[in-house]
Amino acid sequence: MHLNKAQQKAACHFQGPCMVLAGPGSGKTLTIAARIENLIKRYKVRPEEILVITFTRYASYEMQNRFKSLMGGVCPPVTFGTFHGIYYGILRWAYGFTSANILTGEESSRLLGQILALPELDLKLEVEDEQDFIRDLLTEIGKVKNNGLDIQTYKASVCPGAFADIYQMYEKKRKEMRKIDFDDMLILCHELFKSRPDILEKWQARFRYILVDEFQDVNKIQYEILKMLALPENNLFVVGDDDQSIYQFRGADPSIMLGFSRDYPDAGQILLDVNYRSTAHILNGALRVIGHNEQRFSKEIKPHAGKGECVHVQEVLDVTEEGKYVIEGVKKRMEQGVPAREIAVLFRTNRDARILAEMLAEYQIPFEMKENIQNIYDHFIARNIKSYLKLAAGSRERRYFLDIMNCPKRYLSRECLESSRGDFEEMRKFYCDKGWMQDRIDQFEWDVKMMENKTPYAAIQYIRKKIGYDDYLKEYAKIRRIREEDLFEILYEIQERSKEFQSFEEWFLYIENYGQMLKEKKGRGRKDQTGEQGVSLMTMHGAKGLEFDTVFVIGGNEGVTPYRKAKLDEEIEEERRMFYVAMTRAKRKLVISYVKTKNGKELSPSRFVEELLLKEGESRH
Numbered sequence: 292m293h294l295n296k297a298q299q300k301a302a303c304h305f306q307g308p309c310m311v312l313a314g315p316g317s318g319k320t321l322t323i324a325a326r327i328e329n330l331i332k333r334y335k336v337r338p339e340e341i342l343v344i345t346f347t348r349y350a351s352y353e354m355q356n357r358f359k360s361l362m363g364g365v366c367p368p369v370t371f372g373t374f375h376g377i378y379y380g381i382l383r384w385a386y387g388f389t390s391a392n393i394l395t396g397e398e399s400s401r402l403l404g405q406i407l408a409l410p411e412l413d414l415k416l417e418v419e420d421e422q423d424f425i426r427d428l429l430t431e432i433g434k435v436k437n438n439g440l441d442i443q444t445y446k447a448s449v450c451p452g453a454f455a456d457i458y459q460m461y462e463k464k465r466k467e468m469r470k471i472d473f474d475d476m477l478i479l480c481h482e483l484f485k486s487r488p489d490i491l492e493k494w495q496a497r498f499r500y501i502l503v504d505e506f507q508d509v510n511k512i513q514y515e516i517l518k519m520l521a522l523p524e525n526n527l528f529v530v531g532d533d534d535q536s537i538y539q540f541r542g543a544d545p546s547i548m549l550g551f552s553r554d555y556p557d558a559g560q561i562l563l564d565v566n567y568r569s570t571a572h573i574l575n576g577a578l579r580v581i582g583h584n585e586q587r588f589s590k591e592i593k594p595h596a597g598k599g600e601c602v603h604v605q606e607v608l609d610v611t612e613e614g615k616y617v618i619e620g621v622k623k624r625m626e627q628g629v630p631a632r633e634i635a636v637l638f639r640t641n642r643d644a645r646i647l648a649e650m651l652a653e654y655q656i657p658f659e660m661k662e663n664i665q666n667i668y669d670h671f672i673a674r675n676i677k678s679y680l681k682l683a684a685g686s687r688e689r690r691y692f693l694d695i696m697n698c699p700k701r702y703l704s705r706e707c708l709e710s711s712r713g714d715f716e717e718m719r720k721f722y723c724d725k726g727w728m729q730d731r732i733d734q735f736e737w738d739v740k741m742m743e744n745k746t747p748y749a750a751i752q753y754i755r756k757k758i759g760y761d762d763y764l765k766e767y768a769k770i771r772r773i774r775e776e777d778l779f780e781i782l783y784e785i786q787e788r789s790k791e792f793q794s795f796e797e798w799f800l801y802i803e804n805y806g807q808m809l810k811e812k813k814g815r816g817r818k819d820q821t822g823e824q825g826v827s828l829m830t831m832h833g834a835k836g837l838e839f840d841t842v843f844v845i846g847g848n849e850g851v852t853p854y855r856k857a858k859l860d861e862e863i864e865e866e867r868r869m870f871y872v873a874m875t876r877a878k879r880k881l882v883i884s885y886v887k888t889k890n891g892k893e894l895s896p897s898r899f900v901e902e903l904l905l906k907e908g909e910s911r912h
């Protein structure tokens with residue numbers, strides 16, 4: 292492959308600091324690999340002196356492969372690794388650390404789970420999804436560590452009242468276990484270099500040439516260590532795209548890239564301005580959107596390919612219609628000869644894909660999920676509905692009664708259930724001296740009977756409106772201080788999906804099969820296999836670094852993308868970058884859809900969709 296002029300200039304850079312600003316699909320991997328080759332072959336640098344840092348192991352592996360193929364299959368001893376991998380290596384050398392000293396992500400989550408349950412913290416937390424909550428807490432802990440913040444003055448966005456206590460307890464327990472987490476590795480390495488100039492000097496001499504990929508995702512402490520390591524020669528070659536910085540929530544700081552030339556006034560600056568991936572319509576549409584960000588390097592990126600098809604924006608009634616629309620589009624594309632592995636459906640958060648995953652399974656379109664999509668039927672609301680329907684179908688199993696006998700509140704006791712074994716007559720006997728309870732039990736029995744011959748959809752409607760489940764949920768949300776809308780969204784999705792089924796039995800069977808299918812897919816991820824791989828379902832974050840012939844972006848609505856929690860200008864800009872990343876994954880066809888209503892409420896199209904449509908040339912239907 293021939294390098295273009297800018298790629299050549301970057302690949303021929305020899306010494307001193309240099310920042311390569313790269314557009315999406317502009318050949319960053321190729322350029323870095325070519326520069327390593329030049330350092331060795333042309334400038335006679337010893338391979339051992341070259342350090343190449345990437346953010347993920349996958350990216351590191353890709354980079355090594357690219358380099359190896361440029362070198363005709365041989366791989367000289369250049370060091371390739373992730374930030375954590377490299378810093379772990381340094382700590383292992385300095386302190387004799389082994390993997391037993393590392394607290395893995397899973398262990399950190401487990402430890403936090405135990406801490407949250409500690410009686411002395413007296414947290415009394417009610418969270419809808421504990422795993423989500425723990426993940427958010429770990430992100431906040433990382434933010435404090437990566438930015439060297441003071442925990443006493445830090446204002447956490449998760450659990451603000453108790454965060455400092457949770458943090459301190461986490462640190463205490465971690466130290467008792469004599470373990471360090473991934474973020475501690477950076478801190479320890481930083482401290483080591485600051486306190487031991489002799490050790491720092493040794494590593495500076497070892498890695499005289501440092502190359503960093505995805506530099507826009509670097510955080511403060513990673514950058515501090517890099518700067519120290521690069522001294523005194525400052526042969527620091529960084530490549531990145533400030534418009535693709537989407538890890539602010541993990542501490543990535545896009546202002547570092549914007550300020551690189553301030554830190555290194557003599558740094559070379561090269562722009563890789565040709566996009567080899569997308570057609571002109573796709574690229575220009577994406578550039579139109581990202582152009583609304585203020586905190587960025589303004590740059591012109593040119594498409595290498597021809598105009599191609601216009602970006603298609605589709606308005607649909609609701610999420611079910613959206614699912615059908617995407618499925619039709621996927622089928623059509625596959626009929627046109629595009630393999631399923633070249634098609635992706637991207638969304639802002641996993642919950643946006645719940646209905647679609649169900650529908651793809653139903654239509655038997657093979658698909659892969661990079662992240663695990665939550666099974667909606669595991670949610671307590673689905674369990675409640677299922678229990679009602681099981682009773683209506685004639686079951687008298689204890690677990691179904693237990694699940695809903697007090698949703699809404701009927702004041703039925705466990706003792707009553709144990710003694711009556713689910714027989715309404717026995718229940719009445721149990722409360723024979725309490726007239727008001729007789730009425731409640733009569734009503735309960737009547738309600739169960741009334742649902743007997745209904746379709747699942749009609750039965751759910753009955754549960755919501757006649758039995759009073761909607762009111763129960765509102766109260767539940769209020770007491771537990773969770774967003775009512777989140778609960779109703781789940782209820783709405785369950786009810787919408789149930790429309791497809793005529794009998795309870797059909798619906799139960801479907802839920803079982805769907806759960807089984809999700810379990811089988813869990814953790815399989817996106818494999819590098821050819822042939823059988825299905826359509827990729829992934830979040831915008833998950834799609835970073837990947838490319839597909841055809842991309843569907845769903846949920847192009849305000850509140851979804853940008854996500855409802857993004858309020859500050861900088862948060863909106865981060866959301867816009869995510870949308871930009873999603874759009875620029877498409878090579879030849881890009882379809883963006885938004886819904887008109889969700890959960891009975893009107894929703895506006897995303898401001899990003901409006902920005903995309905600002906100029907003529909794109910079609911909205």
Ligand SMILES: Nc1ncnc2c1ncn2[C@@H]1O[C@H](COP(=O)(O)OP(=O)(O)OP(=O)(O)O)[C@@H](O)[C@H]1O
Nearest residue numbers: 293294295315316317318319320321567568836837
């Ligand atoms: N000079 C070139 N001539 C032809 N094709 C090229 C050239 N440089 C890169 N490409 C091709 O462009 C595509 C995108 O390259 P690459 O994946 O390295 O992009 P990237 O800059 O890492 O993208 P992103 O940041 O969006 O993930 C690849 O298929 C690559 O082979």
